[in-house]
Amino acid sequence: MLKRVIDSDAAMTEDLVAYNIIPLDAPTITNAIVSLPEVQAAVSALNYFMGLPNLPADFSLPNTRTADMLDFLQFVFGFQKDNVSNQREHVVLLLANEQSQLRIPEESEPKLDEAAVHKVFLKSLENYIKWCNYLCFQPVWSNLEAVSKEKKLLFVSLYFLIWGEASNIRFLPECLCYIFHHMAREMDEILRQQIVQPAKSCNSENGVSFLGQVITPLYEVVAAVCASLSSPIYLHIYHTVLRKK
Template structure:
């Protein structure tokens, strides 16, 4: 635990915001909080989470007490591999390079890995119901990790001519208000539509339907910062009823902006009772002959 704790305290070389008062006991997660606007309690929880993850693997890899003063790089790689397994698969599936860029200076590699893991856990810890949309979290992390890399590398923005800064800033609760809340409101609106209207499954989206949007390269049209006028954030602007006609893709006709279902659409029919219980019907027919 001490080895993990001291590794997180290594903030050497990090560019702190000018308006932020750096504490003597500041660590990497506090630096991420200052830049991306995570909640204070979330930072405390994920600090403990990350320390315990690293400590558990570290103590298994190095059993000798005299060798535990420094965090083992192999233990760090094991935890990192588990955390980013789905993210790397997502990048490979979409044909995109991951944002996990490591420095060439060996002394900075461990710090960079801890920053990447800390950022992922902070996003996950504050994502709330967005955790049911893992590819959506991959999309968010992909852009924020790239911003992190740009700031540490000293990249200059081609639009502003200044050093790269987080798109949503580091104001208090900026991540919750500007990233999580807009997506959650869409989930809430779609859930309310499913409760208040006797509509077909093709007329509203659930978690899986919204998450499927991030299964294709088209999700990058959403941009970063996310465009408020993107199709992902659109909902039908008319009242649905059972007599509404649908187009060939089982989406409500008359609205060109609502994204609707992306892949599978469940169609309600009385035939479902036969298809869903086909094994039971087969068993009864055979046994009652």
């Protein structure tokens, strides 16, 4: 059924743009989900807001939408395009689902309720909050009550973009928390600038790449450790010493 809808959209627009459920980057008149007020409210809530440094004039955007905070994060940290598209849909659906349980006021432009954003924020970053509490760390926010709705959405979007591109590292939840913690702090520094700059943690001579500069080195370490654990020497120690205990 979904394939038929996508093919129908492509036939009408003469432009096939891949999407999972919501065609956010392509014009469509056949997918009714786009017209739902909670979806429209969620999409609008992710738009660029006052306080985000301006993107370069040559930053590529689809003709069907304006820049949003995931575009900002993509430029800063070098997330892959398909990951950004997937997580944009993901976050929109999470927000729309929470908003659907609340009543949207009848307005010309649907707006996302603060309660819906807060619930998505707490659910998405629950493990990070527990990690900070366990290690007696101060989260990247000093006072949660003072964090704006837009900043919460920025944190949620960053976390899911990290998760979406983390490969097998996502099975190390503490590592994901560590990555998010330091990238969120780096993001805060960039937010203080007027013109957006690529993050130093993901920048190299070959460009900006979260996958290349953060995930790949970590993956190589994990792969090396796994290889050493399966070596004959380790297996001998395990069977003769460790297993007896």
